[in-house]
Amino acid sequence: MKIKNYFKSLPARIKGVPKKLSARLAGAKEILTQGNGKVCASMAVMGLGQLIYRQWVKGFMFLFIQLAFIAYFIFTGATDLFGFFTLGTRESNAWYGVEGDNSVVMLITGILAIFIIVFYAVVYVANVKDAYRLQCAEDTLKAPDGFKKEAAALLDKSFHKTALALPVIGVCVFSILPIVFMILIAFTNYGGDVVPPALVDWVGFKNFGKILSLGQFAPTFFKIFGWNMIWAVLATALNYFAGLGLALLLNKKCVKGKAIWRAFPILAYAIPGFITLLGFKFMFSYGGPINYYIQQGGGAAVGFLGLDAKWTARFIGLAVNAWISVPSTMLLATGILSNINTDLYEAARVDGASAWKQFVKITLPYVLFATTPVLISQFIGNFNNFGIFYFLRGGLYVDGYFLASDTDLLINWLYNMSIDNNYYSIGAAISLVIFIITSVISLAVYVLSPSYKQEETFR
């Protein structure tokens, strides 16, 4: 229902885009047509307008940024930027002692150069806008904010600028830049034999074509994708309902010593994931305790996680994943259950509702409503659950799959291909596809979720 409404409102939203855009452009046009000489001075030389307006500190700061940028651009920026497009022209040759270009490093430094240029452009625009703001103040006889006042505002009105500066830079360098890099890799032939010192080249959409058409990739992709979806749904549902059930169980009035009972799942939660997973791998291995008992009972050792153990391995994966994740869902549900208004239950009891009815009619809708965002993130987390099968069945390749096993999720396949087998560009292309799928799902659900819409009601 909601989704329908969202799509209904889409045309209006899209129509709104040009309006927003033109509002922005109008601002730019205003500056270009009405800016005075001092604003133009700032356009030519950053900070010059500010200096003419006697805003010394700010003016020199802008000037310094421009000089620093010019220096950077001359010494490294230009070559970096050029390298981004060529990805290297000189192949190394050990015979002649020629040190060649490292295409991948050039790609990274190229992206970095673009980031810096974008950053510079933002500062440049801010500089022009600031100069225009000074003109506005002059033209309307208002006293412009001096440097002292603006600096003080950094701890008050624009505290968010100060506070967000570090996180934004960090996220840009360590989260966004790698992602951009990966996206770009999907459009190169990086991988296989083409790794530095060989030169990498741009290839356009070839990699995506390969995934869909090439015999080795396409069947594996669709097989793994199918299992991946099943896995994500099953695992999320299992964890969610098991966790909720456990929380409800511990919430029962008749249970004494809740803290002690709760301690066991928390114990499982607290143990680092890789330990748990390796422990379980040992447990189910050929020489592990379970096989020991089977052999003692006269049976033959079972390869629970072996080559041909498709479904047993999958079920073990589900169970182990539940073992790791259920406690956290339980804690979450416990917190949410304690927030439910008890009047509702009393009213329901007076109306003669059974315990089951109370659960279906009150508890479940409330908890579902409250945990929608968490549910999404859990779904995505499970969709991209790398650890489970990496630790349980890592490094296994099964017939009918290209560089993957029948339990591997897309993310494990990616790992196998790119990190273990150098198929970087294909891996990047696949991860782009995964990314588009997951992000579309989660963004849509997020935008429709009450938490996004009701944000302002808290204020």
Next chain:
Amino acid sequence: MRKAGAKVVKAKTKRALNVLITYCILIVVAFVFFFPCLWLILASFSKSGSIYSFDGFFPKEYGFDAFKSLFTDTVMYNYPRWFLNTLFIAVMSCVLGTLLTILTAYCMSRFRFRSRKAMMKATLVLGMFPSFMGTIAVYLIMTQFGLINQQWGLILIYSAQAPMGYMVQKGFFDTIPYSIDEAARIDGASNFTVFVKFILPLSKPMLVYTALTSFTWPWSDFILPKMLLIDKDLYTVAVGLMSLGETEFARFAAGSIFIAIPIIVLYFCLVKYMINGMSAGAVKE
């Protein structure tokens, strides 16, 4: 009269049965969660290290050899060193990461600036990316910065990526009434003062939760340290333990217990904060 009595009796037996079933389920659950842990603990006390010398789940002989060798036999596997490395990395990342996350969440909750909605959507989308695919790039960046094989490099990455998960904290800040900020502003406080003197003290549970989660991540992460740390002396416990073979199972178990204990203790002390923290990220009516 008698009929009513029968009804009461029936209800009583029903209730008793209910309690019985509840406890049965609880015992099963407790067993399921506790047994693997117990197994690990027992394994760590096994005299011979290999998994093949076990009677099923139980070691044939018990002893402290695994613990002894864990701390004394440091030539091949320098566990104490790894432990300290992990502790250092985790604590530093925890402090920095918490600070950055809290600041981000505070800004997103309290300020209405132009790019805010865009930033919120962007972080959400970026969070969807299979994170390790970026690790190649991270590796290359770290080489460019000369931070390969250095603990600070790891700390930098952990704390720089931490703010991406600010949503839970923002959800918590959203529940602190805005009128407190306004009252403080009228009393003469700047936004910075509001943050330091009001928001921080009022969000202690959230701080604890954030610190705990940003501590456990580096504490048990495996992929990044494996990629960025080359020297065996710089390994974290996770990488170190992974390098142990099946014959060293007792040692693995002993090492695991040592690394799990601090976190378990923390979790048990702070379970209240955990519950509050986790449900803060959920929507409230």
Next chain:
Amino acid sequence: MANLSLKHIYKVYPNGAKAVNDFNMQIADKEFIVFVGPSGCGKSTTLRMIAGLEEITAGELKIGDAVVNGMEPKDRDIAMVFQNYALYPHMSIFENIAFGLRMRKVPDVKRYKKDDDKGHKAGEPVLDKNGKEIPIMRKYTKQELAERVNEAAEILGITEYLKRKPKEMSGGQRQRVALGRAIVRQPKVMLLDEPLSNLDAKLRTQMRSEIVKLHKKLQTTFIYVTHDQVEAMTMGTRIVVMKDGFVKQIDTPKNLYKYPANKFVAGFIGTPQMNFFEGTLKKDGDKVAIEFAGSDAKIAVPYEMLSKTTPQYLDGTKKVYIGLRAEDITLDAEKVAKSAAKIKVRISHSEELGTETLVYGDIDMNGDGFAETGTRVIIKAGGFKEIAADTVCEAALDISAIHLFDYETEESIMPRIPEYNYLDCEVVSGKLKFLGNTLDLPPAIRCEDGKGELLIPVGAVKLNGPIKAEVTAGERINGQTLLTLRVGDGRLYALADGEAESGGASIGLDFKKIILRVGRTEIAPMPEVNGLNGTFAADKGADGAKKFCLVIDGEKFCAPEQVYTKMFAATTGRKVYNSAYRYEWSPYDFAVTDNGLSAKVLETLDYGEEKFIKCAVGEEILYVKADSVSGDEVRLTPDAGKVSVVESERQIRIL
């Protein structure tokens, strides 16, 4: 300890929604002002704009003599009490109260910190080279803090709780702390945003009187926001009733109750709610027939009692609301017997409140008496009164307390100051006869002969002139005096600025304001406002100095400072230069000059003492006072200092 001035205050959100529309008010020192209205009416927004928590879109806000638009809340010297108390949960009560002081500094002079060997004592002022004290700002000392906090705590009776945390206190106590936090700083203005709505009924009544007491004690200006009309009526010296961002009425509690300016105020103030019947009025000779829609009820009242009613409504076709409070309708047999205004009511049920009984009924014999319809009636009866359901009784209406409202605009059509005097008249060859007097019509009014009606706005009665009159009554209304005059055999309302003196007087008419209907001609009054579209620009004067001009039709008129500063204040950036404005002037504010706006003369209007021209500037028609013009083209220069300005795009009045 300060007066406030709000001029043309607007709050417009970026999406164009207007939360507050053209709020104008002068608040005197020590007043207790209450903003009241349903939720979403803009009362809290206005308060928050005064506090500085919300930006003012346009308009001028003064606290004391300082314009505080754009000033930080902390610099405005105000204090605010919030609905949810907004106490700092992690601080003790003492710290809660002291925090505001800790954030502030006090002026002092530099002093020695300890005794030194040159014979200076600790605490003695340090003197500079010229032997003068050095002024500095310092923080409050511990002792000062404790004194101030204790003083505030004592006033509110919370001294013993100072060490507690807010969560250890009850709602009433928390509210006291919130008040303490506000008064400890001794602010110029106290702002209270629904401070009592989180308390239970009994505590609310108690705190209500305590806040009133506090106001008396502190002698500070209070501004109090509430949605509860009882709170408003009992606390305020003046009340501002708001709805949908508009001020509906500003007046004292008594006047709001007695003279509601519109149906909203009438219904909002007073319990039980005023009865509103739908109906029509028809003037027939000296009687007015009131017909109630949806019922057979019909009463006739003397026109004298409804003489302030705007005449257009008396023709029996325009639907009106007839408002009567429950206490102005009675079932008392004796009174009913005497009354001339009786209607039949079918009783449905009653509510006994102890001292009085509210009897519910319907003047429609088929109505149920429960639903709020145009026929339902609530009647206040004294003591306990049991009336069987479905009884049909006669009820008497107190017509002197009647309120009448327009059906569409819901504005009162019987305002305290009536709009018009409604008279019969006759025009005979250029002479106007009314109330036994004859006046020459000025040349500007050309009217056919015959009998007709004359509508004289109360403001058009001049207090000197050829007509003899006698002042029979004077009523002070909001700084003006409404005079009731006897002229010949009739009655005329007029306005005077000063106090009324009864006795003989002579009056005249301002012909340019009257409406005259004779036969098919209708003489309309001359418009008092001339609007022109234009823009705003900066210019350089001959001496090189910067000037700011109103630009109309390509002509520039330099604006004086008080005009352009207001226009600058109402806009951000350079928007003032890129916006369209509507400039308005009265006919008196134009001068005929050699240059200026070129206008085509359409007509000259001679009102005897004053002469005007009707002319066209582009599409706009202007009326301008001008004694003599030659030719059909004039150049006009408006007085830029007397301009009224409306920003066209957002419809914001700036001046």
